[in-house]
Amino acid sequence: MNGCRGVECRETLDASSSRSLKNNHRRDVAMANDFDPYHRWLGIAPDQRPPDHYQLLGIPRFESDVEVIAGAADRQMAHVRSFQSGKHVGATQRLLNELAAARVCLLSPEQKAKYDTQLRAATGPAFSLRAEPPIAVRATPQSRRSSRQPRPNTFIWIGMIAGIITGIGATVLAVFLLSPRHGQLTVELSPADRAQATLEIDGIKQPVPTKGVLEFPLTRGPHKVVVKRPVHARFERTVEITPGQATLLKVALRPLARLTIEITGRRPENLKLFVDGEPQTMPANRLLVIPCEPGMHVIRADSPRGKFEKTVTVLPEQNFLVPVAILADSRLIGKWNGTVEIDQPAVQRRLDQAQSNPLLRAFVEQSLEVLRIGQLDIAVRDDGTYDLTMKIGPLTNSSSGRWAVTEEKGSRLTVELTPQQGPVEFRQFHFDGKDAFRTDLPKDLSGLGQFHCRRAKS
Numbered sequence: 001m002n003g004c005r006g007v008e009c010r011e012t013l014d015a016s017s018s019r020s021l022k023n024n025h026r027r028d029v030a031m032a033n034d035f036d037p038y039h040r041w042l043g044i045a046p047d048q049r050p051p052d053h054y055q056l057l058g059i060p061r062f063e064s065d066v067e068v069i070a071g072a073a074d075r076q077m078a079h080v081r082s083f084q085s086g087k088h089v090g091a092t093q094r095l096l097n098e099l100a101a102a103r104v105c106l107l108s109p110e111q112k113a114k115y116d117t118q119l120r121a122a123t124g125p126a127f128s129l130r131a132e133p134p135i136a137v138r139a140t141p142q143s144r145r146s147s148r149q150p151r152p153n154t155f156i157w158i159g160m161i162a163g164i165i166t167g168i169g170a171t172v173l174a175v176f177l178l179s180p181r182h183g184q185l186t187v188e189l190s191p192a193d194r195a196q197a198t199l200e201i202d203g204i205k206q207p208v209p210t211k212g213v214l215e216f217p218l219t220r221g222p223h224k225v226v227v228k229r230p231v232h233a234r235f236e237r238t239v240e241i242t243p244g245q246a247t248l249l250k251v252a253l254r255p256l257a258r259l260t261i262e263i264t265g266r267r268p269e270n271l272k273l274f275v276d277g278e279p280q281t282m283p284a285n286r287l288l289v290i291p292c293e294p295g296m297h298v299i300r301a302d303s304p305r306g307k308f309e310k311t312v313t314v315l316p317e318q319n320f321l322v323p324v325a326i327l328a329d330s331r332l333i334g335k336w337n338g339t340v341e342i343d344q345p346a347v348q349r350r351l352d353q354a355q356s357n358p359l360l361r362a363f364v365e366q367s368l369e370v371l372r373i374g375q376l377d378i379a380v381r382d383d384g385t386y387d388l389t390m391k392i393g394p395l396t397n398s399s400s401g402r403w404a405v406t407e408e409k410g411s412r413l414t415v416e417l418t419p420q421q422g423p424v425e426f427r428q429f430h431f432d433g434k435d436a437f438r439t440d441l442p443k444d445l446s447g448l449g450q451f452h453c454r455r456a457k458s
Helices: 006-034 037-042 053-057 066-081 089-107 109-121 152-178 344-353 358-371
Strands: 182-188 198-201 204-206 214-219 221-228 235-241 246-250 257-263 272-275 278-280 287-292 295-303 306-314 319-324 334-342 375-380 385-392 395-409 412-419 425-431 436-440 449-455
Touching: 037 066, 037 089, 053 066, 053 089, 066 089, 089 109, 089 182, 089 214, 109 204, 182 221, 182 235, 198 214, 235 246, 257 272, 257 295, 257 306, 272 287, 295 319, 306 319, 306 395, 319 395, 334 358, 334 436, 344 358, 375 449
Parallel strands: 182 246, 257 319
Antiparallel strands: 182 214, 198 204, 198 221, 221 235, 257 287, 272 278, 272 295, 295 306, 334 375, 334 449, 375 385, 385 395, 395 412, 412 425, 425 436, 436 449
């Protein structure tokens, strides 16, 4: 059998291994020189370098439609991501970072305006708006071989050392290139809440399409997100972005309560309206709707003819109606004295019903005697205060507090009395002309008659 002796055989293997390493190195360098990610993946020819943001996204220069820009960026980034599992992962991540930077710039009105101005000012092909150099892989030229040829086993050791150094360098380079510079923020906002909604990230308005995913590439660190929509509470959050990671922000907009203020009666001149101390402008239809937080709110109206002030409590998502009447225009202002007018038919009906009940009949007869000497004195002032004294037989009931008109229909006036002590009472006054009104008796005596009051003579 043909063979070789030990030393000669080892020298032959060493030479063969050296030739194999050198051939592999030449093939790798040739493949690296032939690959152009701009041309292969995005179709940007070498004579169009360096590409601007619009070329990277594959859209016409100075495109202004934000949905076109966002859709092009998503399409280009999805296309480049499809090569991440291949052998050019470094170039993939570098190009994704450039596409993300282009997307952020062109979707920001301020950044886009500045960028377009610089782009229009460019006059030569060498002009570059890109801070980062284009992706390229350069091969190191081979050094000339020494005239003194080393032994074959020397090539093996040189190849091994070079391989180790190259591997370490490639690892460091891969870590640098593969380290992401941006994270992704996904904002989850329901289609119903997107109508008339505005979205701001770090004070810059972002597009809010009616449908689709809201994704934004952002740099490392905190970012302030604000979402606003009419008649809804302001949503504000600060999110922390980590490069290479996706962050989900769920936005739930809460409907505000509503405070509806209506000017009733004749509107005086120079009316000033305030809600919680803030001045308001009353529309011509005298109906003002104000979105507000649930809780207590103070409504105040001032005019040369009088004032109005009331504190109300509004529940979540409630539409609270507050009628505002300038008190100087109310026919109720003044001092009034009244006596009881007994409704004789009503009393007789009570007596007839009490025929079989002696106790009830005795109560009706006693009430009738008490009502004959009933008296009501009330002073109503234009500053919103009142004093009331009601005498029915030996009983006297006095109260003081604030009053406000809640409804006025023809000759009937509904007034809310808020005493300093005791429950709120709603009382109706039926006017007989300008200087007389009737109002019901207390609940226990209701139906037996009314107080008939006349304006007191000054």
